[in-house]
Amino acid sequence: MDRQIIIDDNHIDDHIDDEIKTCFNKDNLKSFFTFAGAGSGKTRSLVKTLSFLDDSIGSELAAYSKQIAVITYTNAACNEILSRVDYKHIFSVSTIHSFLWELIKNQQRDLKEWIKKSIVSEINELEEQQLRGRSGNASIERTKLNLRKIDLVKLKLLKDLLITQMVKI
Numbered sequence: 001m002d003r004q005i006i007i008d009d010n011h012i013d014d015h016i017d018d019e020i021k022t023c024f025n026k027d028n029l030k031s032f033f034t035f036a037g038a039g040s041g042k043t044r045s046l047v048k049t050l051s052f053l054d055d056s057i058g059s060e061l062a063a064y065s066k067q068i069a070v071i072t073y074t075n076a077a078c079n080e081i082l083s084r085v086d087y088k089h090i091f092s093v094s095t096i097h098s099f100l101w102e103l104i105k106n107q108q109r110d111l112k113e114w115i116k117k118s119i120v121s122e123i124n125e126l127e128e129q130q131l132r133g134r135s136g137n138a139s140i141e142r143t144k145l146n147l148r149k150i151d152l153v154k155l156k157l158l159k160d161l162l163i164t165q166m167v168k169i
Contacts, residue, residue, distance in 0.1 A: 013041065017048050024053065043077070046070070047084040050091060058090050067092040071099050116156060123149050 016034075023030040036042050053068060061067065070093040072078050078093045085091050094102070104111065126146040133139055 017045050020045060020049050021052050024049075024056075043080060043084070047081065050081075050085050054085070054088060054090060058088070061090045066090070069099065070094075071096050112156075116153065119149050119153050123153070 020032055020034075023032045034042055034045065050068065050070070067089070068091050070081055070091055072081065072093065072095055075095060078095060081093050082091070085093075123146060126142050126149070130139065130142050130146065133142065
């Protein structure tokens with residue numbers, strides 16, 4: 001005998017989608033937070049809200065090349081949401097990591113330089129502590145930490161050198 005699973009959606013939570021829509025009233029914008037267990041319909045509610053926004057302001061967003069950012073935890077969630085909103089260009093769906101990298105991509109050179117200076121400064125500080133400190137376990141740990149930081153700087157310099165050489169070829 002085949003067993004059939006019947007899902008009886010009693011629509012008890014349907015009012016939540018309407019409440020979320022009210023948060024987007026231009027005269028009274030509100031933040032909201034959705035907390036619910038797995039399989040409870042969070043993605044369904046999100047897609048309903050995105051469809052609502054597409055219907056209400058989608059053409060305005062498209063006309064001004066603006067997007068709605070949708071940030072998720074996983075690539076699987078990104079793909080699921082994108083497919084449910086028909087890959088419309090007004091939605092920028094990404095993981096939190098890719099969203100943040102996109103924000104800082106133009107500052108990467110400055111960030112790398114800051115990190116390199118920071119590591120060199122930390123190495124100098126550790127070397128000074130080593131000169132002032134006594135021998136023993138603390139001295140050994142400072143030496144290990146210093147060597148790890150020196151290795152990081154060497155790797156960075158080597159990588160930069162290799163990239164420079166590859167560009168020249």
